[in-house]
Amino acid sequence: MLDEHPFPETATTCPYCGVGCGVLARPSADGQRAEVRGDAGHPSNYGRLCSKGSALGETLTHEERLLHPQIDGKRASWDGALDLIADRFRDAIDTQGPDSVAMYVSGQFLTEDYYVANKLMKGFVGTANIDTNSRLCMASTVVGHKRAFGTDTVPGCYDDLEEADLIVLVGSNLAWCHPVLYQRILAAREKRGTRLVVIDPRRTSTAEDADLHLPIRPGFDVRLFNALFHALATSQARDDRFVALHTSGLEAALEAIDTVSPSDLAAMTGISDKDLATFFGWFIAIDRTVTVFSQGVNQSSAGSDKVNAIINCHLVTGRIGKPGMGPFSITGQPNAMGGREVGGLANQLASHMDFEPDNVSRIGRFWNAPNMATRPGLKAVDLFNAVADGKIKALWIMATNPVVSLPNADKVRRALDVCPFVVVSDVVSSADTVAYAHVALPATGWGEKTGTVTNSERRISRQRSFLKPPGECRHDWQAICAVAQRLGYSGFDFASPADIYREYAALSGFENNDQRDFDIGTHGNISDRDYDALSPFQWPLPAATSPAGKLEGRSHRFFADGKFYTPDRKAHFIATPFRPAQSQPSDDLPFILNTGRIRDHWHTMTRTGKSARLSAHIAEPFLEVHPDDAKAIGVEPACLVEARNAYGIARLRALVTDRVSKGTVFAPMHWTNRFSAKACIDALVAPNTDPASGQPESKHSTVALRPLKIDWQAFAVLTEEPDAETLKPFAYWALARTDKGWRLEVAGIGDMITALRTIVREPDALALSTGAGREAIASFAGKTLTGFVIGTEGAPVEADRSWLAGLIGTDLQSDVRIGLLAGRPPIGASCGRIVCSCMGVGSQTILDAIEDGAASVSAVGAATGAGTNCGSCKSEIASLLKVSLETVNISEHVAAE
Known part of the structure; x- marks a missing residue:
């Protein structure tokens, strides 16, 4: 049977975490969506994908894309932008020395991007001031x-x-x-x-x-x-x-x-x-x-x-x-391992070599490099401190958002504000860091670029392009090589990622003789055709080894023979005397702040923020607080709370739960100024680092908490995104996409009715007042709901948010309009809060299945589909089961009495 689709599937690799799942992607006709499914033949996932991977096809829109080079916020040509970058970097190097310039790159890079960036800085500019956001994770x-x-x-x-x-x-x-x-x-x-x-x-x-x-x-x-x-x-x-x-x-x-x-x-x-x-x-x-x-x-x-x-x-x-x-x-980013292999960290050289003189000489000879760096460069936190201190005169940031993700994030913003020359290569124009760029370069994103990545088990897989880059977007390796050539450096005339990969593979085997673990020398002469068809494989794969067998998915382990890579070829026990965390609670800062990820969002949401279903499970920033601590400081469940220390503040929704212990709080790392007001949690993370690794202590800062003083709170659904001027006066807001518009949590001081009408932006909108400090306003275009907001004085808004989010942009009958103004759906009309993002299954649907006899997680899955894809919602399903079954048991006991 002939394939009815006009486009074939492309085998590629997921761009999220370090698992390195294989993906099969088929683009839509307009090149802004794709059908995505797991690759059953990939040995990392055997066809499974998580909620984020399953939603990849929804994140490919050209909305908010950076499509053209910009100089000082104005459209420019590629030649003009590249010439300016080369001129400013050359001027800094000539007048201040090579250590006056720096690059800050990313585990979102492909290995080929990483390789040319490190070759440029460490081999030709002559500085190791190139670090990666993998410094923050591994x-x-x-x-x-x-x-x-x-x-x-x-x-x-x-x-x-x-x-x-x-x-x-x-x-x-x-x-x-x-x-x-x-x-x-x-x-x-x-x-x-x-x-x-x-x-x-x-x-x-x-x-x-x-x-x-x-x-x-x-x-x-x-x-x-x-x-x-x-x-x-x-x-x-x-x-x-x-x-x-x-x-x-x-x-x-x-x-x-x-x-x-x-x-x-x-x-x-x-x-x-x-x-x-x-x-x-x-x-x-x-x-x-x-x-x-x-x-x-x-x-x-x-x-x-x-x-x-x-x-x-x-x-x-x-x-x-x-x-x-x-x-x-287990690594956090799709190519954190590839970055480690290629020397992406400031204290490494390529192919798992460091700055020992023999290694410096070896790589210098291989590259024919005129200015090999001979000592480690500045690690991430120190690098941005040097920017703040005026020591770095030109900085190129690529594929990362440090004004959100680095500790003491507000200081990073101030540092970029005073840096003489900042270049930012990014996919989206709305990334917070782009605002600080003197030159912004439009980069290609997942689906548009091609190269290799390495997952947590040392398995190298291909990312392949299946979309045409929009506008004037170019690959990162192309931009780096173009600047290198303008600086007069040879060795950057690569025509394709395959060219770069061949050189990189050859370097890994150069003068190796089993002295280094990383060796893929057998690919030093790989053809373009074989590179394009490359199957996932685990390194090492030295030149003397036939690829046969290795590429069939068989696993490779190190050290089974007891031979290590230390000078005595033995593993070394390391003395690890206990040292307490650098920040300790005090009377002024009594809580330990822990930060991390949530299930459906990724890093700073420049990708996942485009998907409505990935925001459906958790749509706003939150702070987990133990019930005893909440009571002691006057924080009620679901109220707004302000966390504060000497570095900054953050405003978040309080989640009162015993999932955290007393004296500790937890907040997710994802929210930025794009989607919230003052919810960037890394603004509060102390810039304490491990003395050996330079990695920040993102799990152990100290903060004070207090309830946020506001007069009213509201929840809104809108077909049009509220602009910055509308949101600016509010003490708190958090924005997320819906299928046909936006949802907004907002709180403020002053007159609530005036604020609600400002949000809806319809002076003749239908309004309902309950007379008990609760107001609702709805606007329509014909029968289509274009805006709805419901507000309460002081307390959090009680409303069925998932149901309301599903109504925006749809035609409503009169009976639904009555329920709309109350914020409650007709009986049987709501699926409840989304639990399973993969299948779009809500809590009420799960509870209904339990009531109908589903007495296990698998039975709920069979009845509703929840938990049958990636399974990350299974514990939440189990909790609903437990509560429901306990309620049934109590009811039966009371009836028996």
Whole structure:
């Protein structure tokens, strides 16, 4: 049967997290949408996609795209923009030296982009002042790996998660942040009975599924793993043969541990004696153990020590490099690993080399580089401090939004404001950082660019283009090479990503001889055709190795032979004495602030903010607060709260919940000035960093809280986006897309009625007053609802938001209009708050299925479709089940009485 579609499917790779899922994409006729499904043949996901990946086709619109180069906010030609960049960089280099210029790049880069950027700066400009936003997520893991293994090697693979008998998740809400991997774990658990331990201060969706949740006090991971290390070293789990033959430094590492009694350890960590004993007992007894760690470990001023404390536990038991065993770092971005391989961090060189003289010489000879950098450059936080101090005269920011994502974000804004010359390459014009650009360059986005990425298990996959770039957008590697050529540098005449990949692969094998872990030298002469057809594969793939077999999806592990990449070829135990977090609570700043991701949004929402369904689950910024703390400071559930410290303020919706412990609060990192007022949480994150890795401590700042003083609150749905002038007077607002318009949470001071009419922008709109401080206004074009707002004095608005959001831009009958003004749907008309974004299933639909007899998560899935795609909503479904069944049981008990 002939394919009825005019466009073929393209096999590519998802641009979100480090799982690296394979995607099959088919573009729409207008090139602004796509049909997207999981690639069943890709060994990372075998066809599964999470809610974000499933919605990729909805994020490709040209709306808000940066389509043409701009100089000082005005349209310019590419030649004019590139000439100006080269002139300003050359002037700074000639007058102030090469360290007066810098680049700040991204794990959203493809490896080919990363390679030419680092080649330009470190080989030809002569400075290592190029760092990446991966500094914010995985730099501590790099240090931990290098200290223990001699190189930045992830030992295991995803298959280990399915072959383990015990999986320990540390600082990782895998169910929300890496849901496809999490579903692989749950499937294996059902098959083999794998035990799951979750170590996290919050009771996350992942913790809800755990056999054992250890709600550790923030910052005490090293204490916990040092105690576990000591217990393992004195137990039958210790592998004396492995330790003797393949490691060094055990005794020194053990001597550095400040041993404490079980009761003292419980008091320090906040974990009960019983749970500690269970955890230690399982880890000692169960051979096939994998410890998965992510940002909760890395984003700490002791992040590198946390990584090594975990690795020490695996080395002392010899549980590394074997099926179902090992420490496993899960990366946050699609190409954080590729950036680490190509030397994207300021303290690295390409192909997992560092700044040792032999490596500097080797790369300099390979590149024929005239000005090789000989020492590490400025790491992210230090780099932007140097911008603020006037030491950096020209800065090029690419594919990242640092005025939102860096700690002490308001200082970053001020730094860019005074920087003499800022270049920003981005996909969208609305990214907060673009506003600070002297030159803005329109970059290609996912679906338009082509190259390679590396996932968390060292698997290199192709991202392929299936869309024509709009306007005058160009690939990042093209812009970098064009500037390099204008600066007079040779070696940047690449014609395609395949050209770059060949050179990069050849460098990885150059003078290697198994001295470096990263080696894909067999691709040094890869043809354009083979590059285009490249199947996902795990490195290493040295020139002496035939690709056959490696490309068939078979997994590769490091260190099974006990050989490492340290000078003595042994793994090194690292002493990790406990150091407390740099910021500690005080009377003025009594709460520890933890930050992180939510299920359906990504980074600063420049992509996911375009999708209505990805905003349906959680549509506004929030702050989780423990009930006892909320009561003590006068914060009511769902009221607005202001968090504050010396660095900035943030205004958020209070979510009063015992998922956080007393004295701690949690806020998501995603909201920016594009979608909210004063909700950028990184403005409050202290610029404390790990002394070894330079990674910021995003999980442990201190803040004060207070209820936000407002006179009224409102909820609105609108066909047209409210402009900045409309929103500017309000004390609080948060904006999100709906299928046919926008939804808005807003609060302010002063007359509510005047404000509500300003929001609707229709002087003759239909109004309803209940006389109890509740007002509603609706506007129509014929029968079509064009605007609706409902407000209350002081208290949060009670309304069925999902139902109202679905009405905007639709024709309404008179009976619906009556319910509209009350904010409540007719009986049976609402699906409730969205729980499953993939399938668009709401809470009421799930509750109805439960009432009809669905008594398990799988039964609810069969009845409604909820939880049947990525599964990241299953814990929420389980909670609804639990509450419903408990209610039924109570009712039956009362009836029996």
